[in-house]
Amino acid sequence: MSDHRTYKKLELVGSSTNSIEDAISNAIAECSKSVKNVEWFEVMETRGHIVDGKVAHFQVTVKIGFRVEGS
Amino acid sequence: MSDHRTYKKLELVGSSTNSIEDAISNAIAECSKSVKNVEWFEVMETRGHIVDGKVAHFQVTVKIGFRVEGS
Amino acid sequence: MSDHRTYKKLELVGSSTNSIEDAISNAIAECSKSVKNVEWFEVMETRGHIVDGKVAHFQVTVKIGFRVEGS
Amino acid sequence: MSDHRTYKKLELVGSSTNSIEDAISNAIAECSKSVKNVEWFEVMETRGHIVDGKVAHFQVTVKIGFRVEGS
Amino acid sequence: MSDHRTYKKLELVGSSTNSIEDAISNAIAECSKSVKNVEWFEVMETRGHIVDGKVAHFQVTVKIGFRVEGS
Amino acid sequence: MSDHRTYKKLELVGSSTNSIEDAISNAIAECSKSVKNVEWFEVMETRGHIVDGKVAHFQVTVKIGFRVEGS
Amino acid sequence: MSDHRTYKKLELVGSSTNSIEDAISNAIAECSKSVKNVEWFEVMETRGHIVDGKVAHFQVTVKIGFRVEGS
Amino acid sequence: MSDHRTYKKLELVGSSTNSIEDAISNAIAECSKSVKNVEWFEVMETRGHIVDGKVAHFQVTVKIGFRVEGS
Amino acid sequence: MSDHRTYKKLELVGSSTNSIEDAISNAIAECSKSVKNVEWFEVMETRGHIVDGKVAHFQVTVKIGFRVEGS
Amino acid sequence: MSDHRTYKKLELVGSSTNSIEDAISNAIAECSKSVKNVEWFEVMETRGHIVDGKVAHFQVTVKIGFRVEGS
Amino acid sequence: MSDHRTYKKLELVGSSTNSIEDAISNAIAECSKSVKNVEWFEVMETRGHIVDGKVAHFQVTVKIGFRVEGS
Amino acid sequence: MSDHRTYKKLELVGSSTNSIEDAISNAIAECSKSVKNVEWFEVMETRGHIVDGKVAHFQVTVKIGFRVEGS
Numbered sequence: 001m002s003d004h005r006t007y008k009k010l011e012l013v014g015s016s017t018n019s020i021e022d023a024i025s026n027a028i029a030e031c032s033k034s035v036k037n038v039e040w041f042e043v044m045e046t047r048g049h050i051v052d053g054k055v056a057h058f059q060v061t062v063k064i065g066f067r068v069e070g071s
Numbered sequence: 072m073s074d075h076r077t078y079k080k081l082e083l084v085g086s087s088t089n090s091i092e093d094a095i096s097n098a099i100a101e102c103s104k105s106v107k108n109v110e111w112f113e114v115m116e117t118r119g120h121i122v123d124g125k126v127a128h129f130q131v132t133v134k135i136g137f138r139v140e141g142s
Numbered sequence: 143m144s145d146h147r148t149y150k151k152l153e154l155v156g157s158s159t160n161s162i163e164d165a166i167s168n169a170i171a172e173c174s175k176s177v178k179n180v181e182w183f184e185v186m187e188t189r190g191h192i193v194d195g196k197v198a199h200f201q202v203t204v205k206i207g208f209r210v211e212g213s
Numbered sequence: 214m215s216d217h218r219t220y221k222k223l224e225l226v227g228s229s230t231n232s233i234e235d236a237i238s239n240a241i242a243e244c245s246k247s248v249k250n251v252e253w254f255e256v257m258e259t260r261g262h263i264v265d266g267k268v269a270h271f272q273v274t275v276k277i278g279f280r281v282e283g284s
Numbered sequence: 285m286s287d288h289r290t291y292k293k294l295e296l297v298g299s300s301t302n303s304i305e306d307a308i309s310n311a312i313a314e315c316s317k318s319v320k321n322v323e324w325f326e327v328m329e330t331r332g333h334i335v336d337g338k339v340a341h342f343q344v345t346v347k348i349g350f351r352v353e354g355s
Numbered sequence: 356m357s358d359h360r361t362y363k364k365l366e367l368v369g370s371s372t373n374s375i376e377d378a379i380s381n382a383i384a385e386c387s388k389s390v391k392n393v394e395w396f397e398v399m400e401t402r403g404h405i406v407d408g409k410v411a412h413f414q415v416t417v418k419i420g421f422r423v424e425g426s
Numbered sequence: 427m428s429d430h431r432t433y434k435k436l437e438l439v440g441s442s443t444n445s446i447e448d449a450i451s452n453a454i455a456e457c458s459k460s461v462k463n464v465e466w467f468e469v470m471e472t473r474g475h476i477v478d479g480k481v482a483h484f485q486v487t488v489k490i491g492f493r494v495e496g497s
Numbered sequence: 498m499s500d501h502r503t504y505k506k507l508e509l510v511g512s513s514t515n516s517i518e519d520a521i522s523n524a525i526a527e528c529s530k531s532v533k534n535v536e537w538f539e540v541m542e543t544r545g546h547i548v549d550g551k552v553a554h555f556q557v558t559v560k561i562g563f564r565v566e567g568s
Numbered sequence: 569m570s571d572h573r574t575y576k577k578l579e580l581v582g583s584s585t586n587s588i589e590d591a592i593s594n595a596i597a598e599c600s601k602s603v604k605n606v607e608w609f610e611v612m613e614t615r616g617h618i619v620d621g622k623v624a625h626f627q628v629t630v631k632i633g634f635r636v637e638g639s
Numbered sequence: 640m641s642d643h644r645t646y647k648k649l650e651l652v653g654s655s656t657n658s659i660e661d662a663i664s665n666a667i668a669e670c671s672k673s674v675k676n677v678e679w680f681e682v683m684e685t686r687g688h689i690v691d692g693k694v695a696h697f698q699v700t701v702k703i704g705f706r707v708e709g710s
Numbered sequence: 711m712s713d714h715r716t717y718k719k720l721e722l723v724g725s726s727t728n729s730i731e732d733a734i735s736n737a738i739a740e741c742s743k744s745v746k747n748v749e750w751f752e753v754m755e756t757r758g759h760i761v762d763g764k765v766a767h768f769q770v771t772v773k774i775g776f777r778v779e780g781s
Numbered sequence: 782m783s784d785h786r787t788y789k790k791l792e793l794v795g796s797s798t799n800s801i802e803d804a805i806s807n808a809i810a811e812c813s814k815s816v817k818n819v820e821w822f823e824v825m826e827t828r829g830h831i832v833d834g835k836v837a838h839f840q841v842t843v844k845i846g847f848r849v850e851g852s
Contacts, residue, residue: 004662006669007652009700013362013420019092021161023359024190025197030361030426032195041197043188046114048095050135053103055096055112061364064192065652071669075236077243078226080274084291084349090163094288101290101355117185119166121206124174126167126183132293136226142243146449148456149439151487155717155775165714172716172781203719207439213456217307219314220297222345232376234587237616238623245621254623256614259398261379263419266387268380268396277618278297284314303518305445308474309481316479325481327472330540332521334561337529339522339538348476368646368704374589378643385645385710401611403592405632408600410593410609416648430733432740433723435771447516450545451552458550467552469543490547491723497740501591503598504581506629510788510846520785527787527852558790562581568598572804574811575794577842633794639811658731660800663829664836671834680836682827685753687734689774692742694735694751703831729802756824758805760845763813765806765822 006071009063010035011044016058020046023060037067077142080134081106082115087129091117094131108138148213151205152177153186158200162188165202179209219284222276223248224257229271233259236273250280290355293347294319295328300342304330307344321351361426364418365390366399371413375401378415392422432497435489436461437470442484446472449486463493503568506560507532508541513555517543520557534564574639577631578603579612584626588614591628605635645710648702649674650683655697659685662699676706716781719773720745721754726768730756733770747777787852790844791816792825797839801827804841818848 014027024041032038045061085098095112103109116132156169166183174180187203227240237254245251258274298311308325316322329345369382379396387393400416440453450467458464471487511524521538529535542558582595592609600606613629653666663680671677684700724737734751742748755771795808805822813819826842 003656004654004665004696006654006666009650009652011364011366011418011650012423013364015359015361017358021197021200026359027361028192028197029195030423032192038192038195040191041189047112049111050099050103050109053100053109055092055099057359058092063650068651068669074230075228075239075270077228077240080224080226082224082293082295082347083352084293086288086290088288090161097288098290101352118183120182121170121174121180124171124180126163126170128288129163134224139225139243145443146441146452146483148441148453151437151439153437153719153721153773154778155719157714157716159713168714169716172778199714205437210438210456216301217299217310217341219299219311222295222297224295232374234623234626241618241623242621245618251618251621253617254615260396262395263383263387263393266384266393268376268383271376276295281296281314303445303516305481305484312476312481313479316476322476322479324475325473331538333537334525334529334535337526337535339518339525342518366648366650366702367707368648370643370645372643381643382645385707402609404608405596405600405606408597408606410589410596412643413589429727430725430736430767432725432737435721435723437721445516447552447555454547454552455550458547464547464550466546467544489721494722494740501583501585501594501625503583503595506579506581508579508790508792508844509849510790512785512787514785523785524787527849554785560579565580565598572796572798572807572838574796574808577792577794579792631792636793636811658729660836660839667831667836668834671831677831677834679830680828686751688750689738689742689748692739692748694731694738697731729800757822759821760809760813760819763810763819765802765809768802 006068007039007065008068009065011061011063013059013061017056020058020060023058024062027060027062028064031064035066036069038064039067040065077139078110078136079139080136082132082134084130084132088127091129091131094129095133098131098133099135102135106137107140109135110138111136148210149181149207150210151207153203153205155201155203159198162200162202165200166204169202169204170206173206177208178211180206181209182207217284219281220252220278221281222278224274224276226272226274230269233271233273236271237275240273240275241277244277248279249282251277252280253278288355290352291323291349292352293349295345295347297343297345301340304342304344307342308346311344311346312348315348319350320353322348323351324349359426361423362394362420363423364420366416366418368414368416372411375413375415378413379417382415382417383419386419390421391424393419394422395420430497432494433465433491434494435491437487437489439485439487443482446484446486449484450488453486453488454490457490461492462495464490465493466491503565504536504562505565506562508558508560510556510558514553517555517557520555521559524557524559525561528561532563533566535561536564537562572639574636575607575633576636577633579629579631581627581629585624588626588628591626592630595628595630596632599632603634604637606632607635608633645707646678646704647707648704650700650702652698652700656695659697659699662697663701666699666701667703670703674705675708677703678706679704716778717749717775718778719775721771721773723769723771727766730768730770733768734772737770737772738774741774745776746779748774749777750775787849788820788846789849790846792842792844794840794842798837801839801841804839805843808841808843809845812845816847817850819845820848821846
């Protein structure tokens with residue numbers, strides 16, 4: 001491992017019928033299926049769909065940062 | 072219904088003593104009293120009042136989008 | 143008390159293993175230990191640490207406003 | 214008419230299967246059905262839906278400014 | 285009155301031949317003709333027209349917030 | 356398919372000698388060669404190269420959103 | 427005094443029933459009671475309270491810069 | 498004169514010991530000495546110098562727009 | 569020619585009754601009358617005038633970059 | 640090769656104990672291990688870790704653009 | 711030490727006749743004289759003074775984050 | 782010399798094969814060939830070209846401020 005690690009950020013949109021926190025967690029869980037060394041997230045945007053005057057889905061755009069393997 | 076729907080966005084501030092999600096839902100519920108075809112929201116700002124060192128109200132500014140009737 | 147109060151804003155980062163709301167409340171509680179007349183907060187940024195594919199800490203940057211003593 | 218006119222801005226999302234300009238024009242046409250003295254627009258956001266690898270709709274958010282009647 | 289008031293923001297452009305403050309006041313006065321419970325404003329943009337090398341009109345875009353009746 | 360779909364955004368720059376719309380379409384077409392379930396785009400930046408006082412290429416940066424397979 | 431002075435910025439909200447300039451001046455006056463070497467300000471936000479369709483207070487958020495003593 | 502006028506924007510910083518409006522006017526007056534057809538301004542930034550706990554100069558950055566001669 | 573070229577950006581507003589692309593081209597054409605080595609443009613803002621419920625002019629603010637002669 | 644090349648941007652965070660330039664170079668070097676046709680970078684954010692009152696690592700977030708193979 | 715640490719950010723402007731990195735380091739060194747647990751910095755703005763056509767001082771505005779004692 | 786000096790800002794892009802500081806200095810040096818009273822710069826954007834996986838040129842966009850002659 002070098003002394004100058006490199007990280008990469010991916011941009012995902014997680015959704016949840018329940019809460020902003022769950023939408024974030026769902027995006028991270030999905031990302032972790034294919035990427036290792038996931039270390040942090042940054043919320044970029046919070047929005048959602050409305051059905052019958054109620055929030056149907058919270059949709060949270062997050063950037064997820066992970067260390068590049070080998071760096 | 073035409074093939075080029077038009078939407079309008081209104082900007083509301085919902086509040087809640089409980090959570091950010093409830094503040095969003097309260098704004099949407101209020102908006103739905105007078106507007107039809109409400110379809111989505113976008114969070115613009117999250118802030119709140121503090122009383123005695125505790126959050127008294129979460130205040131969330133949302134833009135709420137609805138389809139213009141007849142479009 | 144003058145008729146033109148002055149307020150000051152401090153920028154803090156609260157954290158919580160549980161929710162965004164708790165991270166905000168923790169920052170406000172910490173701030174209130176040393177500052178009086180705390181009146182409002184504004185969320186600037188929401189991010190967090192990830193461990194084993196799960197949110198380990200929500201980290202919420204808030205500006206906290208308080209009235210300057212004597213103003 | 215006073216010497217200090219007041220204007221109001223509405224935020225609409227126009228759509229078109231054809232072009233960004235048509236999406237703008239459609240929003241303006243819809244707005245002009247119910248509002249008089251429409252004078253200018255400002256593009257806020259350009260996005261769209263994709264179906265089968267092609268743009269299905271351009272969706273352009275515009276602020277539309279009109280003079281308040283009587284001002 | 286519920287314990288979770290909702291507010292709405294309108295975006296207006298006030299103008300004045302005299303000052304930025306007057307342009308703001310003119311927008312608020314116009315808005316107050318048709319809306320109740322007007323509580324605050326936020327300046328979004330300050331610009332103006334120039335004639336013969338002098339400011340002819342200050343034009344100030346403000347968001348004006350009012351409590352939704354019944355909330 | 357779960358009830359909380361996850362989306363990913365990629366950032367591409369499409370170019371066209373002809374129009375902004377074509378630059379967007381070219382980016383989407385290229386993206387669709389390797390990614391399924393492409394659903395929307397957001398224009399981030401419009402710029403271009405100039406040769407001999409004429410636009411040689413429109414270059415449009417878009418974020419393209421697609422549903423993560425299996426989510 | 428070193429050849430590489432350091433400055434610090436504080437964020438205050440000044441208010442005035444009269445004008446934006448007075449709100450700025452009031453924030454600076456308050457700040458100068460407890461801080462030396464105050465050198466510049468930057469306006470961050472202009473807003474205010476409305477009572478009976480008139481501006482009750484202009485509230486101007488300013489960053490105020492001062493040289494750190496000894497630097 | 499063609500039917501598609503072109504405008505140019507210059508960025509100036511006007512200053513005044515008195516008010517924000519005077520700082521704007523001073524920038525415009527200076528600009529008008531060397532440029533014709535000056536039509537509008539946009540305020541970009543408001544800041545200033547402080548001496549002895551008082552505003553010594555308001556410094557307002559404006560973009561000033563003028564029609565390009567012959568267009 | 570040195571190995572560290574310097575570029576300058578000018579800010580222009582092009583207009584067209586027809587399209588956003590034409591407004592951009594008109595600004596570039598006007599700029600090229602007096603400036604050499606024009607190499608690129610960046611769209612900053614898209615807006616326009618409305619007459620009788622139709623777009624009368626698209627007005628596109630562009631920054632136009634050119635290499636400084638001799639650099 | 641078509642006449643309308645498409646580019647993709649990746650977002651990386653490079654780090655260096657030494658300088659901002661080295662942090663940028665490290666991100667680019669890491670990216671070039673797996674991606675061809677890397678053509679440009681854009682600095683998005685500069686930050687870093689502090690240990691014992693000294694910068695331990697500069698961390699620079701860059702977007703890195705490369706031409707999509709075959710476009 | 712609680713399980714929900716709180717951090718505070720201060721905004722400083724460091725300067726250096728030499729480099730951006732030195733300006734950052736000078737701000738951090740000055741801050742560390744009076745604050746413990748300094749952990750990270752974020753660059754907000756880079757500017758400087760020019761004398762005789764040369765950079766006299768780089769001035770870098772940084773936010774510096776430290777853990778609140780006891781949190 | 783009046784008591785209300787006016788400044789003008791020009792936007793340049795300096796480049797350097799070596800460092801961000803040199804790119805800034807090169808832009809200032811070029812600007813100083815044709816403009817007097819150059820007093821400050823503000824960094825707007827840092828980017829660059831990449832060749833063979835290495836930074837070929839740092840390109841730094843700066844606004845350069847100078848006092849208008851006679852003001």
